[in-house]
Amino acid sequence: SQTIHQWPATLVQPVGSPLSLECTVEGTSNPNLYWYRQAAGRGLQLLFYSVGIGQISSEVPQNLSASRPQDRQFILSSKKLLLSDSGFYLCAWSVTGSGNTIYFGEGSWLTVV
Amino acid sequence: QKEVEQDPGPLSVPEGAIVSLNCTYSNSAFQYFMWYRQYSRKGPELLMYTYSSGNKEDGRFTAQVDKSSKYISLFIRDSQPSDSATYLCAMSREYGNKLVFGAGTILRVKS
Secondary structure, X not given: OOEEEEEOOEEEXXXXXXXXXXXXXXXXXXXXXXXXXXXXXOEEEEEEEEEEOOEEEEOOOOOOEEXXXXXXXXXXXXXXXXXXXXXXXXXXXXXXXXXXXXEEOOOEEEEEO | OOOEEEOOOOEEEEOOOOEEEEEEEOXXXXXXXXXXXXXXXXXXXXXXXXXXXXXXXXXXXXXXEEOOOOEEEEXXXXXXXXXXXXXXXXXXXXXXXXXXXXXXXXXXXXX
16 A cells, blocks of 8 residues: 655754755655645645656745655755745645545644744 | 635534535536545545535545535534544546645534
8 A cells, every 4th residue: 555754743943944854655656746835724735746756846936845856755845944934744645547636644844933 | 716615614513413514616627526634733634535516425424516506515424523623625627637625624523
């Protein structure tokens, strides 16, 4: 069966510091990968998605970037965090042919102080 | 106007009650409809998936889609305290298209 791992689960970072969140998927090949951010009362905002290695699409202009160095690895980064980057970040995956359903990781809570 | 509207709640019900959760949407091109359940500080998990109009039942859960009214519902029968969570609706247009999520409804089932 497929599993998704996301880490770290929680982190507190000062303003201006870098960020790296990592996500890996097991049990499937060539998944579509996603990074979402969830803010209270605002639902899920799609930040990036990737259909293959090195292929990244950005949905929202922001202070973040994403990379996919390997088939089942997806990384969310920032060079300098802003207070507004605080939130709950979720990695997710899907497989073409799965009926548009996506499956989420456990999430990473980021607090920028 | 948001593409998908969902009452944020919180919705508080006694144990054993029938719960009705709803979403409305504006884009008539949506064809794929999903419900996700999210426990506090956890990632959402897929609960129900429906294509086009109609009903789908899975245990205590029933998903209903009315495309003519642009309205989807999730019914929970015999609600349990363990059902307390945030429920997110999601939908998409053509096959392979990205999902659009509602803001989520907080449900609290009191024992």
